[in-house]
Amino acid sequence: MGTGIAIWQVIILTIYSMYQIMDELTLQTSLSQPIWAGIIAGLVMGDLKTGLVIGGSLQLTVLGVGTFGGASKIDANSGTVMATAFAIGTGMNGQVAVAALGVPVASLMIQTDIVARFANTFFQHRIDKMIEEENYKGIERNYLYGYLPWTLSRGIPVFLALAFGGPFVRTAVDYMNTNLAWLSNGLATAGALLPAVGFAILLRYLPVKKHWPYLILGFVITALLSTLYGNVSLLGTTIAGIDSKFTTAFAGLPMLGIALIGFALAAMQYGRTVKEQQVAAAKPAASATDSNEQDGEIHGDEL
Template sequence: MFLSAILVALLATMGQWWFFGPVTKCLVYPLTTGTLVGLFMGDPMTGMLAGANIQLIYLGWISAGGTMPSNTIVAGIFGTVMTILSGTDPTMAVTFAIPFSMFGLLLNQVYMTVNAAWIHQADKMLDKGNLRGVRFMNFVPSFCMAFLLYGIPAFLLVVSGSGWAQGLIDSVPESVISALQVVGGIMPALGIAMLLNYLGKKKLIPWFFGGFFLTVYSGLGLTAISIFSAIVAIILYLNGNKEEIKAGVKKVRRLSLNKNVETVELSNSTEGTTKELPEYTRKLSKKTLVKTWLWTTSTESCYNYERLQALGAANLMLTPIRELYDTNEKRVEELKKYMVFYNSEVFTVGPIINGIACSMEEARANGENVSAEDINAVRTGLMGPVAGIGDTIMQGILFPILFGIGCSMALDKSFLGPILSFVVFEALIFGCGYFMFMTGYKQGKSSLLKILKNGTIDRIINSFSIVGLMVVGSMAATRVTINTPLAFSIGEGSTAIQNVLDSLAPGLIPLGITLLVWWMLRKKVNTVWIIVAIFLVGILGYYTGILGYVG
């Protein structure tokens, strides 16, 4: 148990300390951490099932702009540990995870607040000409804080053993356990409704119902629904391209430095648009560019409330600045301009900004008329729009689709679920991030205009949203696992209400609850109150005989 406690403590630490984003980003997700906790504690099946159940309620949680609506790191790891220690059914993992998640919000606030101190220390080290100090302050103090706040509590929880946890569960009446299972059956409706709220443009909402009813009537699994919806989305995307080509006019959405977007008309010709890199005497090598891109993955290792990703941004630019400038004094001078507030998406689309910064830094080192203010103006002007695109694609679309499918496979007791989600997610992050970084470097500011040309990004997001909505609809049909045991006696016979509802349309209760939660979200009801309402409805519904758990 001691070794298990150490491994879980390191897992909890790395879940918060994002020293290598493409990998550690997956440690935010309970499906991944639950499986790893189970592996470390000798019960990978229970860990995977617990993680999948916890994951379902957090599919719609979007963390952007330094905010964390719920601490899924603590929810996944601590909730799974408690499930394994207590020996209870994995469906109970949700009831453990939610209180831990609320506690985790406090831990995150402390972590983000204290980390602000390290960037001031980095400022002092840079003033003294200590470039290595910037990198040291980006990684070491934040690791210590993550270990203190997350690692040690996780270690103590595991090393305490299963006796007290099992005793706690044994002391709870069986009827309460059954009532909490009903709560667990309702809870995925929250995550699904949050995704529906995020993806649900009015003209796309029918795809949600399409996924729902295709599942309840055909019995198709989530993977089949995903393939079918992807084919539909591709067809619609290609047809949209053909229509715009026929129009003969291209519209380019041009980003200005003050974040405004203006539209201009261009001819349909693309001749003469190729941009060649100038021949410089000081030029960044391919090795340096690859290293710089890899450093972008640690941009959030010292995330803090004061300047958010500033220290990480300075850390990644340290590599190209060292190659472009010969003296330590000049390197310090150039690096200081990156020690300012910065925050954007950093894994998929966001690296394009770092690539542009490298391109401008290279031009500046070769005597071009590029000032420090110009570089920061471009970075500041792009970070908002790029974050909007990147967070939408990664957190709002890629993650829910991949991990929704992964949860479905995991709940069918297939380890392929968490493995496939992890592998595909990592491939997309690495592939997209590298491509966008190199595109930004090679084409400079014009690269983002090409991405926005003709509203292509909007069509891509809409296409992905169709897939996401059909997947979400299918999940509402299969993962909101409640029904009604109510029955009315008429003479010597009885009529089950559930049978009557199924004759109208299968899955009406899960659909109704999901839509109700979605309505509450649209009315800006705080998610904490929605969680409380779900607990009350589940418990009261069980004891009054209105609701039952389908398990």
């Protein structure tokens, strides 16, 4: 296609963009998360690292974003797919792609999400009519027909953008890297700050006041281990510069270790929460309701 994105890549990414909304609404296997969108798009485009960086950035950006009732939220998955594809296909900086493509596209997809919701009501009304007629086969068919507006709401925009938007994006990238270097640098800075915004939104809705010891503990453990591993790596690099026979390589901070520490703390808190709920369930319903209103935390049985 002359844009760095082959037609087979466009087709695979379009199919994935259609699947991810189905997964989010039904199966919920986590393949509809931005990090997975970055992994899949990165593998398809041949640069997994860039896909992980963009997917991880947008995953952190939408950590605290959710929907209630019929509300629509930004489609960070489609934004990740397009940002990753164009970043790899046109050589755009990953952080610039997040700020210039990922977030705007994710926001624009709100409109297609609304269109899909409105179109889906057509099949919902048909199902209502068939329930009265006890037409069970028709109910099943129209339930499956409801996938059409949802999948097309993602597939059509992604396909058109990837198939025909390449030349425009390449021209814009070249122009930004030369005549608008200041804007490119600003967008890169903004893209790097977006994960912090996601964390801020998440902390706004988490019961931080109740579980602040865990927040402090997690921060301190991460900071200590980061400092320790950073200094050890620096020491190894210094020794290697002095003695050519020193070839030992020091690994960086293992994020799996941090994740396991966090998992252990979460498991401990989960066990305490389960016990609290069991005790509350044994009390009169009115007493349990008063307790939930006082601590302000949403428990699993209230969702």
